[in-house]
Amino acid sequence: MKELRLRRMVILLTITAALGAIGFLVAGSAARSAIQTNATVSLRKTTLGMILVSSRGRTLYLFAKDKNGKSSCTTSCAKYWPPLVSQGKPTAGPGVKASLVGQTKRSDGSMQVTYNRHPLYTFALDTQAGQVNGEGSSNFGAKWYALSATGTAVVKAPATTTTPPATTTNPYPYP
Numbered sequence: 395m396k397e398l399r400l401r402r403m404v405i406l407l408t409i410t411a412a413l414g415a416i417g418f419l420v421a422g423s424a425a426r427s428a429i430q431t432n433a434t435v436s437l438r439k440t441t442l443g444m445i446l447v448s449s450r451g452r453t454l455y456l457f458a459k460d461k462n463g464k465s466s467c468t469t470s471c472a473k474y475w476p477p478l479v480s481q482g483k484p485t486a487g488p489g490v491k492a493s494l495v496g497q498t499k500r501s502d503g504s505m506q507v508t509y510n511r512h513p514l515y516t517f518a519l520d521t522q523a524g525q526v527n528g529e530g531s532s533n534f535g536a537k538w539y540a541l542s543a544t545g546t547a548v549v550k551a552p553a554t555t556t557t558p559p560a561t562t563t564n565p566y567p568y569p
Contacts, residue, residue: 433480433507435495435514436487440524442548445540446490446509448478448516451523456512456547459536463498463511471534478507478514494545510545 434449446454457475459466467475477500484507486492496508506513517528517538529550531538539547 432482433478433484434487435484435490435507435509437489437543438524440526442526442529442540442550444543445548452516453520453526453540454478454514455517455528455538456541457515457536457538460513463508465498465500465506465513467515467534468501474518474533475515476518478516479504480507489543509541512541512545
């Protein structure tokens with residue numbers, strides 16, 4: 395009986411240790427994905443056309459509230475819109491103008507990657523490469539837009555509907 399309890403306790407401790415190790419590895423992986431050693435800005439074709447993406451293919455967004463190359467997205471905003479940060483000099487992938495890639499210092503001291511002086515962010519709800527779920531969102535006081543290779547916002551055109559023109563009778567021969 396005593397031996398059975400001891401065996402159960404050892405099994406329970408082993409499972410607890412294994413779960414703790416898995417949690418540690420997952421947390422470390424998440425932290426590494428948020429801070430890249432040398433971030434790369436690339437181009438990718440999406441439903442919005444060719445837009446800027448991270449080295450993992452995640453869409454990069456600008457925040458319309460940012461001014462003069464400085465980020466206005468901190469604390470809870472940065473949880474939903476993680477900034478693209480780099481510990482080294484960021485690089486430009488094919489089709490991206492290296493002269494437009496830069497960095498700005500965030501309030502926490504980290505270096506955020508910029509493009510055409512726009513601080514760059516990913517979106518937490520873009521769970522796969524090439525998704526553009528954040529496009530046109532109004533969160534944290536301003537709009538969010540993907541960026542083109544020229545460094546300007548990609549504004550998704552509103553959906554259009556085709557309706558037949560109204561029939562009117564014009565008494566005059568010319569419109």
